[in-house]
Amino acid sequence: MEKTKCVICGKQITGYGNNPWPLADSGRCCDNCNGKVITARFERLLLKETGSAASAK
Numbered sequence: 001m002e003k004t005k006c007v008i009c010g011k012q013i014t015g016y017g018n019n020p021w022p023l024a025d026s027g028r029c030c031d032n033c034n035g036k037v038i039t040a041r042f043e044r045l046l047l048k049e050t051g052s053a054a055s056a057k
């Protein structure tokens with residue numbers, strides 16, 4: 001069975017791992033780090049959708 005290391009924390013991943021984007025462009029990340037990845041991805045999508053809404057006021 002292939003062993004994969006998390007590209008974010010460096011720990012060995014059990015299972016298939018997760019897509020680390022946008023925190024990393026390649027490799028896999030563990031479930032623990034996936035929480036940070038999802039948060040970062042969500043924030044990134046929000047920024048993309050709202051565009052310059054923060055400075056529109």
Ligand SMILES: [Zn+2]
Pocket residue numbers: 006007008009010011029030031032033034
């Ligand atoms: Zn990790």
